[in-house]
Amino acid sequence: MYGRRASQLLKEQSSCEEGQLTPFDQGAFDEVIKECDEHNNKLQSSIRKIEEQSLDIQTTRNEDHFGAVIHHLSLIRNKRCLMAYMYNRAEVIQGYKWKNIGRLLPQEIQKKLNYSEQEYFKNHSAAVDSYINELDLDLTVDMVPPKDPYIRVRVLDEIGDEVSLGDRAVSLTKDSLHFLRRTDAEPYISQGLMEEFLE
Amino acid sequence: MASSWDEEFGSAGPTEEEAGSDVELLKRAWRNEKASPEILQFQSELIRRVHEQIQLQEERVEEFVNDKMDDLVVSLHQMDLDRTQYLLKSYLRIRLHKIEKYMFHISKTDLLNRLSEQEQIFTQRCIEIMEKHLHQSVLSKLPYGYQSVTKQSISSEEDDMVPAPELDTFVFCKTKSAVGAFQLDEMGDEIVDLVADDLYVLRYKSIKGLVENGQIDLI
Numbered sequence: 001m002y003g004r005r006a007s008q009l010l011k012e013q014s015s016c017e018e019g020q021l022t023p024f025d026q027g028a029f030d031e032v033i034k035e036c037d038e039h040n041n042k043l044q045s046s047i048r049k050i051e052e053q054s055l056d057i058q059t060t061r062n063e064d065h066f067g068a069v070i071h072h073l074s075l076i077r078n079k080r081c082l083m084a085y086m087y088n089r090a091e092v093i094q095g096y097k098w099k100n101i102g103r104l105l106p107q108e109i110q111k112k113l114n115y116s117e118q119e120y121f122k123n124h125s126a127a128v129d130s131y132i133n134e135l136d137l138d139l140t141v142d143m144v145p146p147k148d149p150y151i152r153v154r155v156l157d158e159i160g161d162e163v164s165l166g167d168r169a170v171s172l173t174k175d176s177l178h179f180l181r182r183t184d185a186e187p188y189i190s191q192g193l194m195e196e197f198l199e
Numbered sequence: 200m201a202s203s204w205d206e207e208f209g210s211a212g213p214t215e216e217e218a219g220s221d222v223e224l225l226k227r228a229w230r231n232e233k234a235s236p237e238i239l240q241f242q243s244e245l246i247r248r249v250h251e252q253i254q255l256q257e258e259r260v261e262e263f264v265n266d267k268m269d270d271l272v273v274s275l276h277q278m279d280l281d282r283t284q285y286l287l288k289s290y291l292r293i294r295l296h297k298i299e300k301y302m303f304h305i306s307k308t309d310l311l312n313r314l315s316e317q318e319q320i321f322t323q324r325c326i327e328i329m330e331k332h333l334h335q336s337v338l339s340k341l342p343y344g345y346q347s348v349t350k351q352s353i354s355s356e357e358d359d360m361v362p363a364p365e366l367d368t369f370v371f372c373k374t375k376s377a378v379g380a381f382q383l384d385e386m387g388d389e390i391v392d393l394v395a396d397d398l399y400v401l402r403y404k405s406i407k408g409l410v411e412n413g414q415i416d417l418i
Contacts, residue, residue: 033340040342075342076351082337083360090332094299098292116336123328131295131321137250139295142288146281150274182281 002039002074006032006081013085021092024114029082036078043071093117097125100140100190141186152197153178153185159193221248222283227416229290234371234417235410236403237364238297238305241315249287256280294318297364302326303349304363366404371418373398378414381405 046068159172188194338346349358378393409415
């Protein structure tokens with residue numbers, strides 16, 4: 001059945017949670033591309049048959065014409081599915097930049113992307129960074145409305161022994177508690193290295 | 200808090216006196232941008248002023264700290280500063296997200312004129328990298344005649360693969376001044392009487408023009 005593989009590909013992607021990605025399914029992707037090629041071949045040969053019979057392409061309505069239409073429509077449906085798959089994944093990748101994951105994606109995410117998507121992440125990050133530098137405003141901090149200028153945090157992972165925050169040097173060892181300025185703590189919190197201590 | 204800060208800086212421009220301080224204007228621009236499905240006109244003058252004021256305020260806070268002013272007062276000023284910073288950054292972020300989502304649509308319509316210069320550069324870059332990515336992974340492998348990013352095939356008459364914002368969504372809005380009898384759609388079927396300071400839930404498409412003129416605010 002035409003288009004089934006492509007819709008399976010999309011179902012895979014939609015079955016996972018918002019903002020997450022499944023590993024890039026190169027196998028299914030290639031199969032859909034192959035299907036498109038077959039459609040194209042059949043389409044071209046139908047058109048040739050019409051031409052060989054010296055009939056007018058625009059107005060002939062015989063079985064070759066309808067066959068060609070079916071192949072054309074299946075082809076563009078496959079194209080739409082593939083584009084939707086890539087575009088959707090690209091949107092999730094755009095989101096990674098805003099979650100402040102850092103310059104390099106963690107290994108578990110890198111594994112799920114194909115080569116082009118890894119390139120895309122780098123280029124997109126660079127585009128956002130370039131805009132941020134133009135404005136001289138770091139848009140990746142202050143992601144939530146401020147309630148208190150200072151918050152209590154607990155360090156989840158070892159960050160460092162003499163980290164300088166503002167004008168003080170703080171020792172950010174694992175499981176230590178601190179009372180920091182929110183703007184200083186925010187990058188660590190969004191990377192998951194610290195958590196806010198709520199009473 | 201905001202009003203005492205304004206007295207010191209004499210903020211709002213001469214024509215904006217009734218509208219309130221710049222922070223109020225920023226809050227309004229931020230709310231409108233958040234609620235609107237499409238990108239709105241960039242408020243370049245307002246943003247420039249707010250940016251300057253934030254920088255001045257940051258310097259003042261540093262001075263206070265150096266002068267060993269009372270901690271409570273310093274943190275109140277800091278809070279005020281943080282809140283304005285948040286509004287400014289959130290406003291810019293919301294716009295960037297809309298650009299990321301609708302880059303092709305924006306670049307092909309006159310919505311491009313609503314963007315600031317840096318946003319236009321960002322849009323252009325986004326389009327370049329997206330086209331490169333799509334071309335590399337999908338389009339170059341498809342047969343000739345099906346390789347366009349925005350058209351399904353060369354037989355499509357217009358760009359049929361461009362995601363566009365959903366203008367039919369309902370939005371909550373509040374009128375600022377009386378508008379009177381207002382026609383909701385082209386067919387002239389529904390006419391709504393819009394009085395001042397009233398809350399309405401309408402389709403964005405119908406009130407688009409009023410939002411642009413500042414007669415209605417989105418909530």
